[in-house]
Amino acid sequence: MIRLRLQKRKPLPAWAKIVIPVAAILVTLILSAIPILIAGGHFWKSYYYLFYGALGTRFNLLETFVKASPLLLTGLAVAFAFRAKFWNIGAEGQLLAGALAATVAGVHLGGVPTPLVLPLVIVAGFLAGGLWAVIPAILKTKLKVDDVVSTLLMNYVMIHIMGALLFGPLQQPGSSWPRSAAIIKAACYPILMPRSRFHMGILIALFAVFVIWFINQKTTFGYRSKAVGVNIRAAHFGGINTTSVIVWTALISGGLAGLAGVGELCAIQYRLIMDISPGYGYSGIVIAMLGNLHPVGVLFSSLFFSVIIVGAQTMSRMTGVPTYIAEVIQGMSLMVMLIFLLFTEYKIKVMKK
C-alpha cells in the first residue's frame, strides 16, 4: 500500500516568492475555465476579453486602478490585523463605518474653510472604521470574545445602523430612497486624470502600502505586533503589553478599511447608498491571504483582483458568462494559493509499506 505524507522541506530560494504566486494564478485560471466552459464560454476568447476588458484601453486600465484602490485598502487592513493574529473579518463593516462618518462630515462641513474639509472627512472616516474595529479588539482582550465571530456579526450591525440612518436622519430631504444628500464639493477627492475616474484615493492607497511596510519593518510597534501574532504568550512574558498592541493594531486595521469607504464615497458615489460596497471587505480577506500578508504582496493581489472584477464585465458582455465568475475565480485563487504556500513548506513523500 502506498501512503502519502507531508514532510517539512528546506526553505525555498528567493525566486520561489515570485514564481509561486504566478504559478498559483495560472492554475486558478485553468481551474476557473471549468465553470467558464460550462457556461458556454470559449477558453481563449473568454480570457482574452477578461484581460482586454481590464487592461486593453486607457479608460479600462485606469478603471482597473479605480477598482483596485478599495481592495488594496481592505486587503492591507486584513493583512495588518492577521499578522498580529487579530482575526478581523469585519473590514466590510469598518468600511461602511468609514463611509458613514465621511458622509456626516462631507454633508455638514459647509462652514469650514475649504482646504480643511477633505482632511477632516478623511480623518473622520479613518477614526470611525478604526473605532468600529477597536470594539471587538477590546472584547477579545478583556472578555475573551472570539474575534472572528464578533467582527463578522458587527458587519451586520453596521449594515443595519446605516440602513436606519439612511431611512432616518441622514436621508436626502424629499427622497424616498435610502440615500443621503450629496457631499459638498470640497469633500470630493480630486480626479487626477482627465476623462477617467482615477482619483486621489488611489494615491492614498498606494501611500498606505508604504506606511504599512514601514510600520511592519522599521518600527518597534511593527515588531511587537508580529511577536503577538507569532506567540502571544511568549510576547506577554517578553514584556509586551499585548492588549495595547492588539487594540492599536485593530485601530489601524479598521482605519484602513474606513479609508476604503471614504474613497468610494468621495470619489465614486458622492452620496451614501446602501450598496456602497459590493463586498470589498470580504474580498480584502482573500487579497490579504493571497498577498501572504505582506503589503507589497497585497498590492499585487489587489491589482489581480481588480483585473478579474473589471475584466469579468467585458467577458460577460461578450461571451454571456455571468459576471459572478469573478467571485468564483477569487474564491478559487485563495484555495489554490493556500495549497501552493503549503508546498513551499512541505513536500509530499511517498511511503510504501
Added chain:
Amino acid sequence: MSELLDIAFISGLIGATMRMATPIIFATLGEILSERAGVLNLGIEGIMLMGAMTGFLVTFSSGSIWLGVLAAAGVGMLLGLLMAFLAVYLGLSQHVSGLGITLFATGLAMFIYRLHFGSPTVPPIIQPFKQITIPLLSKIPVIGPGLFTQYSLTYIAWLLIPAISILLYRTKIGLKIRTVGENPVVADTVGVNVLLTRTLCLVAGGALMGVGGAFLTLAHQNMFLIDVIGGRGWVAIAMVIFGNWDPLKGAFGALIFGFLDGLQLRLQGMGIAISFHVFLMIPYLLTIVALISVSRKASVPAGLLKPYRREEKGG
C-alpha cells in the same frame, strides 16, 4: 377582544420563533459536530448559501421538494469534504480554509443561479413546503397551534437535537469524536483514525448546514435571493460558543435567536414608527451580548484549530 388579539399574537410569535430557529438549529448542530471533532468550519455561511441555491434549483427543475432537500444535503457534504481536504489532510489554517470555502461557495451559488435563470425581472418561485398540523397536540391552548403547525423540516430539526446529543454523549462514535476533538494524540494512540473521524464529521456537518440553508428557500420563502442567508451561518458559529459546544444549549441559543427574529418580524408588521433596520439589528446585537456573557467561561475543545500531523506529535 384585545385578549383574543394577544393570544393570537403570542401563538403567532411562538410559531415564528420555531420557524426562524430552524435554519439556525440545523447549522448549529452541523457546526457542533465539526468543532467537537476539532475543526472550526467557517465555510458554514457559504455552505448554507449553496444549500439554499441547490435546494431551490433542484426543486424548481424536478418538482420534487424532497429531492431538493437531498441535493442541498449532498452539496453540503461535498463542501464539507473540500474543507476536510484543505484543513484536515493538508492541515491548512482552519480560519482561512473556511473563509475561502465561504467566498468560493458564495460566488459559485450566484454563478450557477445566474447561469440557470439569467436575470429575470420577477424571480422564479417554487411550490414551498406546507405546514403540517399535528392532530390533538395542536389543540393545546395558546402554545399548541404555534408549536405543532410547522414545516416537516422544523420537526426534523427538533428531533435532531436529542439525536446529536445522544450520538455525542451516549455512543462509542460520540466518544471517538470528542476524543479526536480534545486530544488527537490520545485518540490516535488508542487506534482512532483522527483524519477520517474529522472528515466524516465535516461531511455530516456540511449536510446539516446545507439543509439549514435549503429551509430558507424551500419553506421560509419560495424563492432564492442572494442575501437569503444574511449572516445566519455566523450566528450559528456564535450559538456554538454560546451553547458551550453542547447540542441542547446550542439549540436553546438558536431558539432565542429565532424568538428575536420572529419578534422583529411581528413588530415591523405592527407599524411602529421605528426603522425596520433597528429591529433587524437586534438579533445580531444580542448575539454579541450573549457571547460576552459566556466567553470567559467557555470550554473550547482543546484540539480545535490545531491540524493533526502524526509525525509532528506534541509539536
